[in-house]
Amino acid sequence: MTLQATEIRLAARPKGWPTLDNFEIVDVELPAPGEGQVVVRNLINSVDPYMRGRMSSAKSYAEPYAVGEVMTGTAVGEVVESTVDKLAKGDFVMHEAGWRSHAVLDAKRAVKVDPDAAPLGAYLGVLGMPGLTAYAGLLDVAEFREGDTVFVSGAAGAVGSLVGQLASLRGAGRVIGSAGSAEKVAHLTGELGFDAAFNYKDAPVTEQLRAAAPDGIDVYFDNVGGEHLEAAIDSITLHGRIAVCGMISQYNATEPTPAPRNLAQIIAKRFTIRGLLVRDHLHLREKFLAEVAPLVKAGKLRYSETTVDGLRNMPQAFLDMLGGANTGKMLVRVAN
Secondary structure, three states: OOOEEEEEEEOOOOOOOOOHHHEEEEEEEOOOOOOOEEEEEEEEEEOOOHHHHHOOOOOOOOOOOOOOOEOOEOEEEEEEEEOOOOOOOOOEEEEOEOOEOEEEEEHHHOEEEOOOOOOHHHHHOOOOHHHHHHHHHHHHHOOOOOOOEEEEOOOOEOOHHHHHHHHHHOOOOEEEEEEOOHHHHHHHHHOOOOOEEEEOOOOOHHHHHHHHOOOOEEEEEEOOOOHHHHHHHHHEEEEEEEEEOOOHHHOOOOOOOOOOOOOOHHHHHOOEEEEOOHHHHHHHHHHHHHHHHHHHHOOOOOOOEEEEEOHHHHHHHHHHHHOOOOOEEEEEEOOO
């Protein structure tokens, strides 16, 4: 029987902010799986900030999406047909062939997950790439130490929310977060236990950070860049550490942005600034899961998800995520 599938393709490269016109939704017939392949019915697809960079043709750490081809990303789904022994019909797997309803892929590209151990969405968030990014970025890249004052931008997002909590659980002296709404600020200080948080839209970030951390910050976990990075440099202490995970404030810029304008402070303060790509830290995955999974199960590490229903709504969910509409991980429920 021929299997029908829906795919979301890159229709045109965006200039500045993407729009729905940059996407094309197409119904196709799936090919039969070949030897060593499986057919997966996707249940939950992930949208992530890094995907904006792949929509551009600029050279980067990840291959650009090709115009006219399916955009890809992490997904969790159910095996509906298999030609291999290690994966059977009914198994649940995580893979990188998202942005579609069904995928035919090599079995070696699928990782089996247990829906009884954790909700399927967690494998795309707290126990997946965002979780490992937070863990490796804070502990390995930023070299977190007990007693540190930690500042996290984009702190209500999938990565930032975990960074702050991990820092608190590991004995941070103070954890500060920035977010883009009063509701998110309340979420950080209420549900997630941040010591302080502020809405970056209320006043200059430098002023708000100085007020929240009068003695300065030892670690800055950067998800935003621009004004936030400049403010962090202003407040960073001697030999402080900055881990740059993302710069979402600049992803859609059509002209170079000026900030940070105070980088010369690196000489006097001798702080370190390091970029962060999670693929450089995959060796930490088992250690990460061994430490974080029990914290999640015990309710000591909380996570949030913003879920949009329907694959055809995935482009809008992506645009909303870029605009900060999500709290925690943004997911698209493809099928129940």
